[in-house]
Amino acid sequence: VSLVDDLTSALGPGAVLTEPDDVAAYCTDWRGAGSGRPLCVVRPGSTAEVSTAVRLCHEAGTPVVPHGGGTGLSGGALPDDSGSQVVLSLARLRAVRGVDAAGDTLTVEAGVVLADVQAAAASVDRLFPLSLASEGSCTIGGNLATNAGGTAVLRYGMARDLVLGLEVVLPDGRVWDGLRPLRKDNTGYDLTQLFVGSEGTLGIITAATLRLFPATPRHATAWLALPSVEAAVSLLPVVRSRSGGSLAAYELVSREALDTVLRHVPAARDAFGEPHEWYALVELAGAATDDSLDDALEAALAEGFEQSLVADAVVAGSPSQRESLWLLREGISEAQNHDGASLKHDVSVPVTLLPELLADTAARLDAVLPGVRLVTYGHVGDGNVHHNLAAPVGGSGDDLRAAAGDLADAIYDAVAERGGSISAEHGLGTTKRDANAARKDPVELDLMRSIKQALDPAGLMNPGKVLPADSP
Numbered sequence: 051v052s053l054v055d056d057l058t059s060a061l062g063p064g065a066v067l068t069e070p071d072d073v074a075a076y077c078t079d080w081r082g083a084g085s086g087r088p089l090c091v092v093r094p095g096s097t098a099e100v101s102t103a104v105r106l107c108h109e110a111g112t113p114v115v116p117h118g119g120g121t122g123l124s125g126g127a128l129p130d131d132s133g134s135q136v137v138l139s140l141a142r143l144r145a146v147r148g149v150d151a152a153g154d155t156l157t158v159e160a161g162v163v164l165a166d167v168q169a170a171a172a173s174v175d176r177l178f179p180l181s182l183a184s185e186g187s188c189t190i191g192g193n194l195a196t197n198a199g200g201t202a203v204l205r206y207g208m209a210r211d212l213v214l215g216l217e218v219v220l221p222d223g224r225v226w227d228g229l230r231p232l233r234k235d236n237t238g239y240d241l242t243q244l245f246v247g248s249e250g251t252l253g254i255i256t257a258a259t260l261r262l263f264p265a266t267p268r269h270a271t272a273w274l275a276l277p278s279v280e281a282a283v284s285l286l287p288v289v290r291s292r293s294g295g296s297l298a299a300y301e302l303v304s305r306e307a308l309d310t311v312l313r314h315v316p317a318a319r320d321a322f323g324e325p326h327e328w329y330a331l332v333e334l335a336g337a338a339t340d341d342s343l344d345d346a347l348e349a350a351l352a353e354g355f356e357q358s359l360v361a362d363a364v365v366a367g368s369p370s371q372r373e374s375l376w377l378l379r380e381g382i383s384e385a386q387n388h389d390g391a392s393l394k395h396d397v398s399v400p401v402t403l404l405p406e407l408l409a410d411t412a413a414r415l416d417a418v419l420p421g422v423r424l425v426t427y428g429h430v431g432d433g434n435v436h437h438n439l440a441a442p443v444g445g446s447g448d449d450l451r452a453a454a455g456d457l458a459d460a461i462y463d464a465v466a467e468r469g470g471s472i473s474a475e476h477g478l479g480t481t482k483r484d485a486n487a488a489r490k491d492p493v494e495l496d497l498m499r500s501i502k503q504a505l506d507p508a509g510l511m512n513p514g515k516v517l518p519a520d521s522p
């Protein structure tokens with residue numbers, strides 16, 4: 051009997067997909083990249099079914115590729131083209147298992163879409179702060195597996211800072227129930243954090259207990275025109291000190307990135323009459339009773355103007371104006387999908403080194419492919435920028451793709467010289483895997499291999515992701 055038959059009799063025929071039309075959506079990612087071909091796609095409906103499916107795959111020696119919302123940007127959820135891997139979708143694990151408003155915790159299954167996690171928190175007047183442009187499609191399991199960042203890291207941290215406990219199906223099918231809502235638990239190695247950011251290579255997250263925070267329904271939001279990246283970095287402590295703990299987002303957008311949005315997002319409008327080199331979206335957030343936000347923002351901007359750090363500013367006067375300003379930032383990824391070939395990079399350095407990183411990177415890239423366009427934007431408060439490269443004006447996507455390796459080296463070298471990271475929040479998957487292995491401290495890489503070997507000795511859990519395939 052074949053594995054597909056075993057899976058079908060264990061999970062039911064509706065939970066196992068083999069027809070090319072049915073599996074196609076699991077073989078390419080959000081940008082249409084990838085050309086994998088799975089043996090089948092399984093869609094279990096419970097943790098017990100995930101466990102059964104993984105156990106059957108383990109017994110058959112068949113690799114498993116966990117799949118959440120498919121919005122990952124590093125190829126981590128895609129099967130290879132061997133036709134021998136089973137894609138395991140968590141999409142049917144969609145229950146909110148419980149919310150504890152007094153304890154500020156929420157327990158959800160892995161397939162719950164991030165926007166629904168946020169809504170479950172809001173329904174008890176709490177905040178789950180993780181926020182990404184893909185929040186309408188990505189799942190909390192995928193967010194934790196990639197340790198997603200997004201626009202609220204500045205105040206609340208990465209996905210790993212928002213989780214207290216996990217339930218995980220291990221590569222042999224055993225279930226680890228680590229769904230503890232404890233804020234204090236020093237009883238050994240932190241296994242929860244081991245699985246966060248492991249991109250499905252150590253086990254399958256089936257549920258998570260998350261941290262909640264006081265709701266922040268009040269916002270003061272401004273879109274700023276800035277003379278330089280230096281100004282953006284210098285303005286950050288000004289806004290911080292004027293706003294106490296209420297600074298919630300500080301996002302950087304280059305003119306090239308804004309132009310891409312204005313070209314492709316019909317509702318987007320330039321907030322200013324004339325173009326500027328750089329923009330920032332600054333947002334303070336507080337409780338419903340917090341009347342100080344507008345004054346704090348105004349004071350920060352006044353100081354910014356006085357120090358010539360801000361060239362122009364628009365402050366949102368209503369929720370719909372706030373949405374329009376956010377569209378200029380959140381629309382970038384989507385707009386780029388309609389703007390021809392693009393090479394995506396996601397790097398971080400200490401915040402104060404951002405200006406010199408951007409200048410150095412631009413010069414190195416231009417030397418590789420003259421005129422290459424840098425669609426740069428990111429989370430400046432975290433020292434994290436997305437360098438998405440587009441073909442020179444009038445140039446072809448083929449030229450861009452042909453130079454991809456040299457362009458990537460230029461970016462990574464500039465980052466490495468400043469002690470930065472070549473993947474700040476998108477993970478390694480397959481797209482950054484080899485570049486990471488080539489640059490990572492050998493001791494660190496060795497420890498990563500040991501962990502993989504200890505948890506997945508047969509190498510069946512998302513093989514070839516994060517660590518090169520020849521790794522144990």
Ligand SMILES: Cc1cc2nc3c(=O)[nH]c(=O)nc-3n(C[C@H](O)[C@H](O)[C@H](O)COP(=O)(O)OP(=O)(O)OC[C@H]3O[C@@H](n4cnc5c(N)ncnc54)[C@H](O)[C@@H]3O)c2cc1C
Pocket residue numbers: 080115116117118119120121122123125126127128140160181182183184187188189190191192193194195196197198199200201249250251253254255256383384475476479512515
């Ligand atoms: C428009 C857009 C904007 C984005 N903005 C940001 C951003 O600001 N910050 C940021 O960090 N990221 C961003 N991302 C990428 C981000 O990584 C993903 O959106 C998200 O975190 C992945 O969730 P997913 O459910 O789609 O996972 P998938 O894409 O399905 O999977 C991603 C990885 O996690 C693994 N995986 C998925 N589910 C599980 C599970 N339950 N257990 C174990 N492993 C699992 C997969 O095998 C794969 O390796 C953006 C993506 C898009 C398309």
